[in-house]
Amino acid sequence: MKYNLTSIVKNFKIEGNFLDGRAYGSGHIHDTFLIRTAEDTSNNYLLQRINHHVFRNIPQLMRNIEIVTKHIQKKITKSLDSKATMECLTFIPTNYEKYYYKDSSNNYWRVSIFIENSRSYDIVDCPEKAYAGGKAFGKFQAFLADLPADSLYETIPDFHNIEKRLETFYETLKADPLQRVREAQREIESVIARAEEMKSIIRLGREGKIPERVTHNDTKFNNILFDREDNPLCVIDLDTVMPGYIHYDFGDAIRTSTNSSSEDEKDLSKVSMDIKLFQAFSRGFIEETRKFLTKTEIAYLAFSAKLLAFMIGLRFLTDFIDGDKYYKIRHKYHNRQRARVQFKLLESMDEQYTEMQAIIKKIAES
Numbered sequence: 001m002k003y004n005l006t007s008i009v010k011n012f013k014i015e016g017n018f019l020d021g022r023a024y025g026s027g028h029i030h031d032t033f034l035i036r037t038a039e040d041t042s043n044n045y046l047l048q049r050i051n052h053h054v055f056r057n058i059p060q061l062m063r064n065i066e067i068v069t070k071h072i073q074k075k076i077t078k079s080l081d082s083k084a085t086m087e088c089l090t091f092i093p094t095n096y097e098k099y100y101y102k103d104s105s106n107n108y109w110r111v112s113i114f115i116e117n118s119r120s121y122d123i124v125d126c127p128e129k130a131y132a133g134g135k136a137f138g139k140f141q142a143f144l145a146d147l148p149a150d151s152l153y154e155t156i157p158d159f160h161n162i163e164k165r166l167e168t169f170y171e172t173l174k175a176d177p178l179q180r181v182r183e184a185q186r187e188i189e190s191v192i193a194r195a196e197e198m199k200s201i202i203r204l205g206r207e208g209k210i211p212e213r214v215t216h217n218d219t220k221f222n223n224i225l226f227d228r229e230d231n232p233l234c235v236i237d238l239d240t241v242m243p244g245y246i247h248y249d250f251g252d253a254i255r256t257s258t259n260s261s262s263e264d265e266k267d268l269s270k271v272s273m274d275i276k277l278f279q280a281f282s283r284g285f286i287e288e289t290r291k292f293l294t295k296t297e298i299a300y301l302a303f304s305a306k307l308l309a310f311m312i313g314l315r316f317l318t319d320f321i322d323g324d325k326y327y328k329i330r331h332k333y334h335n336r337q338r339a340r341v342q343f344k345l346l347e348s349m350d351e352q353y354t355e356m357q358a359i360i361k362k363i364a365e366s
């Protein structure tokens, strides 16, 4: 799809003049463009066409992001750190004082300052990076620990509600719109076998045994921007920052930062959880969050890695059976492939589970 990027950008209060724009990044949800300005002294910008099928209420979505970024920026400014502007995303208002612009074809757009000289990693290749990532997501949590969870909207209702995800899965199996159920028998069986075990976090929450917090809910490792020396700069992709449990953030980060393969690896023999990366990420994360995490929250961190591998695998599988309506895909079996990777990763976590628990216990007690 071709968009007139110049005329879209004109609606935002950016500094400098539009030079050019091109597609950017590898996200699964939005259409992202890098907008360069003509002047060396002006920022460049990141323009996104927000996926409004996934996010149904854009004003609420952008209001959440405004609350969260302003909360973090206030704290960073206080710390007088010279890199402050890089440590948190900055969104640019439109000429009509909103943080989104709706064009005549009902597309929603937003603009943030482009963080220069940054990069993200789909695969983590050393414990140092995993540790830095743990620090980054842990710090993000710490910044928001004093923001009441109910000050934010739920941008995607029941996003991490595993019971609802399972219900949707069973309904999709029944409907089987493209007769793909027969092409995913083994994966379906592995979901059914583990469904009950995966409900423990949501039950703890319901029983009031773990607190609801402001969580990021999409802590894929590539949602951290690093600088050229591999120091973490900034946590991005704030669309799903909303009430949740700490386990959703820790688990999603572990499933992505410890997987020795990519999220859509074809050769499943390459998929496994690297325990050294698990140890390093956990150390970074717990160092930043130990002040406020409860004993019960810590006790379930290792389990949360399994939950998130299961949940994301389940979502990929459901989307495959449903005809690939949610995730961007590059070939017919892409979502099934992604699901297989998550289920293989889950097996690898099972094999190392005792060690994972011992690592968390040791870090928490040190």
Ligand code: ADP
Pocket: 024, 025, 026, 027, 028, 029, 030, 031, 032, 046, 089, 112, 113, 114, 115, 116, 118, 120, 222, 223, 225, 236, 237, 238
């Ligand atoms: P999606 O939800 O589709 O994954 P993201 O918000 O994560 O979209 O953005 C897609 C990609 O764009 C990211 O993976 C990252 O590489 C890049 N990106 C996002 N925001 C910025 C920014 N402010 N500065 C530099 N790069 C960014």
Ligand code: GN1
Pocket: 026, 027, 028, 029, 030, 054, 217, 218, 220, 223, 237, 239, 240, 263, 312
């Ligand atoms: C999506 O937006 P992105 O690409 O960082 C998805 C996550 C999944 C992830 C799997 C809003 O993340 O929940 O874990 O893909 N985001 C949304 O790669 O559904």
Ligand code: MG
Pocket: 027, 028, 222, 223, 237
């Ligand atoms: Mg992303």
